[in-house]
Amino acid sequence: MNQLLITAGRILLGPSSTHIDDGAVLVSGDTIVAAGARNDVLAHTEPGCQVMEFPDATVLPGLIDCHVHLAFDAGPDPVTTLTDSDDAALLLGMAGRAQQLLDAGITTARDLGDRGGLSVRLRDAISEGAVAGPRILAATAPLTTPKGHCWFLGGEVEGDKEIRHKVRQNAEGGADVIKVMATGGGLTRGGPSIWQPQFTTEELTVVVEEAHRLGLPVAAHAHGVQGIAAAITAGVDTIEHCSWMTEEGTSDLREDLLAQIIAKQIHVCLANHPNWRAFADRVGPEKAAELFAPTRRMAESGVQLVAGTDAGIPRAFFGGLISSLEFFEHLGVPRHRIIDMATINAASALRLSIQTGRLAAGCRADILVVNGDPLAGLDALRAVQLVLAGGRLHIPDSAALSWAQQRPASAEQADFCG
Ligand SMILES: [Zn+2]
Known part of the structure; x- marks a missing residue:
């Protein structure tokens, strides 16, 4: 199963009272493999892992x-x-x-x-x-x-x-x-x-x-x-x-x-x-x-x-x-x-705390990437860049447009990280 690595300027693992700068979450299929500081997560990547980078964004639970x-x-x-x-x-x-x-x-x-x-x-x-x-x-x-x-x-x-x-x-x-x-x-x-x-x-x-x-x-x-x-x-x-x-x-x-x-x-x-x-x-x-x-x-x-x-x-x-x-x-x-x-x-x-609501190894890959920092203003939660629901990738039309304008095609595409 191909892995997907999402990196971001900031990660909220849950609870949100603490955050980690330069974070990452690694997904395989519908499950989170690892989440936390980028360097710790990188240790779990395998050859062929796809990478998506969001330096100005926050990654948090869906x-x-x-x-x-x-x-x-x-x-x-x-x-x-x-x-x-x-x-x-x-x-x-x-x-x-x-x-x-x-x-x-x-x-x-x-x-x-x-x-x-x-x-x-x-x-x-x-x-x-x-x-x-x-x-x-x-x-x-x-x-x-x-x-x-x-x-x-x-x-x-x-x-x-x-x-x-x-x-x-x-x-x-x-x-x-x-x-x-x-x-x-x-x-x-x-x-x-x-x-x-x-x-x-x-x-x-x-x-x-x-x-x-x-x-x-x-x-x-x-x-x-x-x-x-x-x-x-x-x-x-x-x-x-x-x-x-x-x-x-x-x-x-x-x-x-x-x-x-x-x-x-x-x-x-x-x-x-x-x-x-x-x-x-x-x-x-x-x-x-x-x-x-x-x-x-x-x-x-x-x-x-x-x-x-x-x-x-x-x-x-x-x-x-x-x-x-x-x-x-x-x-x-x-x-x-x-x-x-x-x-x-x-x-x-909702009796789902084993499966979702936080970013941790073994949880379902329910993941949200938003531009900015929601801890500094909830409005940032409207700037949705990417959603993973049970590991399925979803990019809202509004984000797709800004991606096309801002990102060179190579930046979001497959890379090797293993
Ligand atoms: Zn009602």
Whole structure:
């Protein structure tokens, strides 16, 4: 198997609190052979090794978006677009959006709700190499109440028996994770309000019991305080949104519940909209600071926060992950911690920490090369030069253009380093 050596001015192995100047990562097939200081890595190269050099760039683990909906098109009305599309059209759109994720340096994406198990079909097509895209973890149809949040995706259940049946059905359909709508949500016309719980604590416990019995984690969509409390007691693995909404439309972060989230090591994915700045501008700086306070508190408290975008909902475009991450920069979270949220910590939340989220021998070759230094400014993460997803090389069109202009053909082509 031919080796590929990527060298860069800087390497973040993960966690990102430390970096190495003049780094390199060596790949064989879909696996990392070695990563670290260039001279140490060079010792592992074999004759015939291909070399790609990026002296002005940073190489880091491929990014992870823990919350996307490939079945939604991020247009003004993704629900109508979905319900008006047949499966073939929907799957084609999903494949295009998976490629947009890859263009943005995302090598793993967790899809938290589709229709008809299409994300499983796309996941398998990507892993077989038929379609370009990130590794996908698929939830398939989220469990919800009759006419509850996202009922149109096909996951309506009522009572324990139907809950167990739906969890088993999703598992048999190839789901990697069980998604449950613990509260209402904004996307569903006529459904419960986002603060309202949809299931009792006992019902959520049945979801978790059945999923864990089948070896699957549970992701709970929960905006309202009551739904968050029920999800914690039920023992879910990740809480999505966690916006602490009350009936009055304010947010009420409960310190007792926060302590439980930390003690139970539940990961929280805010799935905050990439266009959060427009929202902040609309409500004004004072109101924005008030609404962002719970997130600031969670970030300070030691909760394991992970990156997500809710890509697919209106104007949450695929590849908006960096904009979502900049929200945490705005709140004063150190950049190395933010990068960890989208790499090593996200991998841990998704039970993938053995395989991805860091650059180390034996890990899957999920690698991102960006111009500049993301530790000096997250904006550098937008300057994607090269993506390796499971060892498969992907160069975004934007980078291909700058390569053609800047690099002599010989610079990126095969060389001997062994
Ligand atoms: Zn969502």
